[in-house]
Amino acid sequence: MRKIPRLLQAVLVIGFVYAAFVVVFDVFLEQVIPASLLTMYMFFVIAGVFMVFTFTEESTRELVAPIKALVEDPSRKAIRNIVFAVLPLAVAAYTYFSTLPSYQAPVELRSIHPAPPSTVRAFEKRYDLLTLENPFRKYEKEDPEKFKQLVVEGGNVYTSNCQFCHGDKLDGKGPYAQGLNPVPLNFQDVGTIAQLQESFLFWRIATGGPGLPKEATPWSSSMPVWQKFLTEDEIWKVILYLYDYTGHQPRSWQHD
Numbered sequence: 001m002r003k004i005p006r007l008l009q010a011v012l013v014i015g016f017v018y019a020a021f022v023v024v025f026d027v028f029l030e031q032v033i034p035a036s037l038l039t040m041y042m043f044f045v046i047a048g049v050f051m052v053f054t055f056t057e058e059s060t061r062e063l064v065a066p067i068k069a070l071v072e073d074p075s076r077k078a079i080r081n082i083v084f085a086v087l088p089l090a091v092a093a094y095t096y097f098s099t100l101p102s103y104q105a106p107v108e109l110r111s112i113h114p115a116p117p118s119t120v121r122a123f124e125k126r127y128d129l130l131t132l133e134n135p136f137r138k139y140e141k142e143d144p145e146k147f148k149q150l151v152v153e154g155g156n157v158y159t160s161n162c163q164f165c166h167g168d169k170l171d172g173k174g175p176y177a178q179g180l181n182p183v184p185l186n187f188q189d190v191g192t193i194a195q196l197q198e199s200f201l202f203w204r205i206a207t208g209g210p211g212l213p214k215e216a217t218p219w220s221s222s223m224p225v226w227q228k229f230l231t232e233d234e235i236w237k238v239i240l241y242l243y244d245y246t247g248h249q250p251r252s253w254q255h256d
């Protein structure tokens with residue numbers, strides 16, 4: 001049996017590792033690997049592979065032999081011409097398509113969902129929004145009965161506190177809504193909670209309009225500071241209710 005050329009070996013190893021990363025993340029961890037992380041991993045993998053493959057002069061020579069042959073060997077003129085024509089064209093096409101502007105209108109001019117700070121203070125504690133999770137979310141799978149009960153309790157919190165502004169159908173059309181600017185958000189709309197993480201909602205509900213960072217100006221929001229009136233648990237439950245009623249799924253970091 002002929003030995004696989006070293007260059008092909010290197011490419012195969014790199015391709016295999018790449019596929020392994022993607023498969024491991026996708027199938028076993030059920031997460032999409034962030035592109036920047038993948039780039040970083042692959043940088044080290046490629047660097048590592050080339051270190052191993054160029055360890056001795058002998059192996060370096062074997063590795064570059066096919067490239068050298070392609071460039072120098074007179075019998076490969078035809079292939080050489082094809083490669084030298086196709087390669088620049090491929091790069092040109094890639095560059096062209098990646099810089100092509102998209103004519104879609106910007107979704108929102110004012111930042112309705114301002115970037116959250118990475119940590120927030122509420123209930124006299126400091127929360128790390130990157131890791132904060134809804135403590136009740138796990139019951140959706142583990143104990144559906146209990147989860148249903150929690151959603152009902154969240155619904156009660158909503159009815160007695162939030163519907164005046166956000167509406168009894170969660171569509172932002174509560175009786176007070178007309179007089180407010182900015183208007184209370186419509187949670188049915190795919191542009192609101194469907195795009196957000198539960199930790200983001202926790203922050204917004206606990207600290208309300210006054211908790212908004214400066215980029216949310218010029219309007220001042222009437223959204224109350226709920227940490228003054230509700231407990232932490234009540235806030236987490238009302239969040240369960242918002243997603244349950246609207247049928248939206250909270251966003252999670254993995255699918256960003």
Ligand code: HEC
Pocket residue numbers: 112113157158161162163164165166176180182183184185191192193196201204205208209212221222223224226238
């Ligand atoms: C006095 C009216 C009012 C009440 C009552 C009120 N909100 Fe709001 N809420 C607003 C307004 C106005 C906004 C939009 C401006 C902003 O983002 O602060 C808003 C925004 C929000 C947001 C941000 C959503 C997003 O997509 O960024 C959440 C979450 C929210 N409210 C949840 C609640 C919950 C839960 C309650 C009840 C516990 C509640 N609100 C009660 C007026 C109100």
